[in-house]
Structures are given as C-alpha cells and as structure tokens.
Amino acid sequence: MAPLVYFQILSAALFVIGLYGVLARRSAVLVVMSIELMLNAVNINLIAAASHLEGQGRFLNFDGHIIAIFVITIAAAEIGLALAIILRMYRNRATVDVDEINLMKW
Amino acid sequence: MVLQDIIFWLLAAIMLAAALGVVLVRDLFRAALLLVTVFLAVAGFFVLLSAQFLAVVQVLVYAGAVAILLVFAVMLTKDVARGNQPNRLRLPAAGLAGLALAVFIAVAVTTGWTPLPPSVQEQAALVQTQASGGTTPEGLEQAGISGEVQRSQAQRATLADLLLGEYVVPFEAVSVLLLAAAVGSLALLRGRPQG
Numbered sequence: 001m002a003p004l005v006y007f008q009i010l011s012a013a014l015f016v017i018g019l020y021g022v023l024a025r026r027s028a029v030l031v032v033m034s035i036e037l038m039l040n041a042v043n044i045n046l047i048a049a050a051s052h053l054e055g056q057g058r059f060l061n062f063d064g065h066i067i068a069i070f071v072i073t074i075a076a077a078e079i080g081l082a083l084a085i086i087l088r089m090y091r092n093r094a095t096v097d098v099d100e101i102n103l104m105k106w
Numbered sequence: 107m108v109l110q111d112i113i114f115w116l117l118a119a120i121m122l123a124a125a126l127g128v129v130l131v132r133d134l135f136r137a138a139l140l141l142v143t144v145f146l147a148v149a150g151f152f153v154l155l156s157a158q159f160l161a162v163v164q165v166l167v168y169a170g171a172v173a174i175l176l177v178f179a180v181m182l183t184k185d186v187a188r189g190n191q192p193n194r195l196r197l198p199a200a201g202l203a204g205l206a207l208a209v210f211i212a213v214a215v216t217t218g219w220t221p222l223p224p225s226v227q228e229q230a231a232l233v234q235t236q237a238s239g240g241t242t243p244e245g246l247e248q249a250g251i252s253g254e255v256q257r258s259q260a261q262r263a264t265l266a267d268l269l270l271g272e273y274v275v276p277f278e279a280v281s282v283l284l285l286a287a288a289v290g291s292l293a294l295l296r297g298r299p300q301g
Binding site for chain 2: 002004005006007008009010012013014015016017018019020021023024025027029030032033034036037040043044047048050051052062063065066068069070072073074075076077078079080081083084085086087088090096
C-alpha cells in the first residue's frame with residue numbers, strides 16, 4: 001500500500017482545491033460544492049491515518065472511522081441547510097452571487 | 107503490492123483532475139457531475155484503505171443524496187446560464203491556496219509519522235478485544251475466523267459497538283443536529299416569499 005505521506009499530500013491537494021473554490025467563485029452553489037471537497041479531503045486523511053496506524057488495513061483502532069462517520073453526517077446536515085438558504089435567497093433576491101449578497105455587510 | 111499502487115495513482119489522477127474541473131469549469135451542471143466523480147474516487151480510496159463500510163456510506167450519502175440535492179439546487183437557481191464566474195479575488199485566492207499546499211506538504215513530509223511501538227499496540231489490541239468481544243484480527247484468528255468477508259463483518263460489528271457504546275453521546279447529539287437541520291430547512295422554505 002502507498003505510504004501515509006502520499007495520502008496526506010493527496011488530501012492536502014484536494015483541500016486546497018476546495019479552498020480556492022470557496023474563495024474565488026461567485027456562485028453560492030459552487031461554494032457549497034467546494035466545502036464538500038474540503039470535507040472529503042479531511043475524511044481521506046482520517047481514514048489513511050487510521051489504516052496506517054497498524055498497517056495494511058488490519059484495524060486496531062476505529063476512532064478514525066467514527067470521526068469520519070460524524071463528518072459525513074454533519075456534512076449532510078450542512079448541505080441541506082445551506083441549499084435551503086440558497087434557494088430562499090434566490091427567491092428573495094433573484095441571485096446566488098455571493099458578491100451581491102451584502103445585506104449583512106457593515 | 108504493484109496492483110494497489112497502480113490503483114492508487116489512477117484514482118489520484120482521476121480525483122485531482124475532477125476536483126480541478128469542479129472549481130475551474132464554467133458550466134455549473136458539469137461541475138456538479140464532476141463532483142460526483144470526486145466522491146466516487148474518494149470511495150475508491152476508502153476501499154483501498156480497507157474501510158469498506160465507509161466506502162458504502164460515501165456512495166450512499168455523497169454520490170447519492172448530496173449529489174441529487176446539488177443538481178436540484180443548480181437547476182432551481184437558473185444560474186447555469188450565467189455560468190461559474192470567478193470573482194476579483196481570483197489571483198490572491200490562487201496564491202493563498204498554493205501557499206497553504208506548500209505548508210501542508212512541508213509539514214506532512216517533515217513530521218515523523220511513527221506508528222505506535224509494538225508493546226503499546228499489543229496493549230491496545232488487548233483492550234479492544236476485551237471491549238468488543240474479540241473482533242480484532244488477533245481475536246478473530248484465535249476464534250478460528252478468517253477471510254475477508256468475516257473481517258468485514260467484524261469491522262461493522264466493531265463500528266456498531268463503538269457508535270452505540272463509547273461514542274453514544276456524540277451519536278445522539280449528531281442525530282438531534284440532523285433532525286434540527288431537516289426541520290430548519292423545511293421552515294426556511296415553506297410559505298410564500300416575502301420580498
């Protein structure tokens with residue numbers, strides 16, 4: 001199996017791609033998608049660390065799996081709520097451009 | 107294992123290309139489909155890391171439910187026509203992302219990720235065996251159970267024991283959070299628009 005560092009570099013790459021998407025895109029839907037990319041990167045990192053703790057997938061410690069399950073659940077809750085807010089925003093303002101949503105800007 | 111290495115590099119190439127496509131492609135609908143590709147590649151990594159249960163959950167929750175929600179959102183907001191434009195922070199964002207990647211890789215490479223010493227591992231195995239009724243690999247071999255199917259079943263059993271045993275309080279908290287999120291999104295979307 002590939003060493004742990006490969007998985008960590010891969011997960012870092014996926015995370016920064018998501019970071020770029022969050023910072024540099026205008027569509028709120030795409031910002032949500034980029035957040036999902038970042039959460040998936042975190043999950044890869046968790047499972048790789050759990051798997052390499054003892055080597056070759058013979059798990060002694062399942063804490064990484066449990067945290068990954070919680071991350072997936074919270075991501076599901078987050079995406080449901082975020083898309084509800086985006087749809088509401090679109091109904092009220094007819095745009096999902098995050099640069100134009102400045103109601104709460106000081 | 108040569109085959110595992112080939113699968114690793116193949117999955118890594120597919121995943122990174124699709125992820126770059128998600129943030130760079132102009133058509134939002136294509137971005138959503140590429141995101142599904144990323145989710146499936148991540149599920150492949152979970153299988154490669156012997157976390158079969160999480161791979162199934164990943165396909166069900168992400169490639170199934172989340173993808174459908176996102177496609178619905180893309181369709182309902184009619185933003186497909188305007189496309190996926192970058193804002194004026196594009197270059198600073200790319201610079202920040204590159205800097206973060208460099209820092210992450212430097213930290214990952216320079217840190218010595220030593221596994222636990224063997225004595226600690228044996229102790230942990232003993233504790234785990236006592237806690238979960240002998241579902242560690244050593245416990246399985248002692249009980250005369252072997253083979254990938256039984257190991258996968260044992261993995262699920264251990265996960266279930268942990269979720270409803272040691273981690274029952276966070277489990278219930280997450281359940282309430284999920285319910286609150288579902289009720290909250292319904293409350294946000296019901297009724298006529300006010301403005």
